[in-house]
Amino acid sequence: MPESGPRRRDHGKERGRWMFKRRSVAVAAAGLVLAVGGCGGGDGTDEKADASDKGSAEPTRTRPPSKELVEWVGGMCESTTALKNLRTDSAADLKEIRNSDEGGLPAQALAVSYLSGTPMTVEDVESDLEALDQSGVPAADRLLDAWLKKVNRVVTELDEVSPSAAIDDAEGSTAGVDKLVQSLTPPKPDLPALGKKDPQLAAAYQKAEQCAPGWKPDEEAEGADSPAPDPTGPLPKAADGGNFEACSDGACEVLVTSTANITANGVNVHVTVGNSVTFQTPSTIMNLGGQGGVAKFGDDLKVTVVAQNQNGAVLEFTIP
Known part of the structure; x- marks a missing residue:
């Protein structure tokens, strides 16, 4: 029978070498995992830091509008308000004329006054718009051009209207002029709509006092502060009396x-x-x-x- 002792020792040595190699491979693999894990952990930390930095960054501030742009926007708002008031007043005047005695002196007188004053108001707005230079904002300049086109057309048609037309047809003549006046509505997109797309324009709109809700021209504001003459007070003595x-x-x-x-x-x-x-x-x-x-x-x-x-x-x- 073969001897068993030496074989057991050889077998033990081989087993020991195999276990050593196995542990070495395991240690090497573990080291590789740690190395890879360490690199991955570092990258994740950097990404989180970058994300944190981006989240804490301050938003970009809009550059304040120039003085020239604020004045331009203010002038545009002033003209727009003047035309809005004119549309309101014109409708009220036409209603008053229609409610007067048809063909009577009061209706004719009101119509003559209306036909005399309305064209001058539109011409004043036309002059104000023509005095505005280019704003430097293309969309706003297109709005100005559209306004001028509308106003120029109405002024041209009003030039053909004579106050004397009220003598023959008080209501008809004023109704025709009122129709022209009511056509003077803001072109689209208007100034507030343009401001929603242009931060500079929006900032100028906020700074221009003429664009504030309820703003009135100086002469209207002064008139509101001044008390109206008392219509019930005594009349001063006329130098020539009834002569x-x-x-x-x-x-x-x-x-x-x-x-x-x-x-x-x-x-x-x-x-x-x-x-x-x-x-x-x-x-x-x-x-x-x-x-x-x-x-x-x-x-x-x-x-x-x-x-x-x-x-x-x-x-x-x-x-x-």
Whole structure:
């Protein structure tokens, strides 16, 4: 029988060498895992740090608008407000004319006043818009061009309208002009809409006082602060009383309590005093709201309402 001792020793040595190799491989593999894990852990930390840095970064601030842009936007808002007020006033004037006695003097007088004043208001806005330079914001400049196109068209058509048209057709003539006025609505996109897409324009809109809600032109604001003349107070004494013949040379101050036919400096004027003062000549009708109103008849005559109340009006006739 073969001997078993030596074989067991050889077998033990081989087993020992095999176990040593196995442990070496395991240690090497573990080291590799640690190395890979360490690298991976480092990358994850850096990514989290980067994400944290990005999250804590301050948002980019919008550069303040230039003074020129703020003034440009303010001018645009002022013109837009003027046209908005004109549309409102025009509709109210047309309603008042329609509610007057059809074909009567009051309706004609109101219509003449409307047809005389409305074109001048539109022309004033046209001048203001034309005075605006380019803003430097392409979309805003396109808006200005669109506004000018609208206003220029209306001004051209209003040039064809004569106040004398009110004598033949008070309501029809004013309705035609009102239709033109109501067409003066802001082109799209308007200024607030453009501001939503342009931070500089939006910032200028916020800074321009004319763009603030409820803003009114200086003259309107001053008028709101000044008390209106008391319509029930006593009238001042007229220098010439009720002597209308004193006006023949074109210079007088008279009291009219209802109606009067006055010839001054060769101009024959029929005066009617009621809630307002109306002056009518063969070719002209003018209606004045009250104290401070002025009616001019070319270079021949000017009439100023010195004072007015429920009892009549004191009128001053002069030669311009």
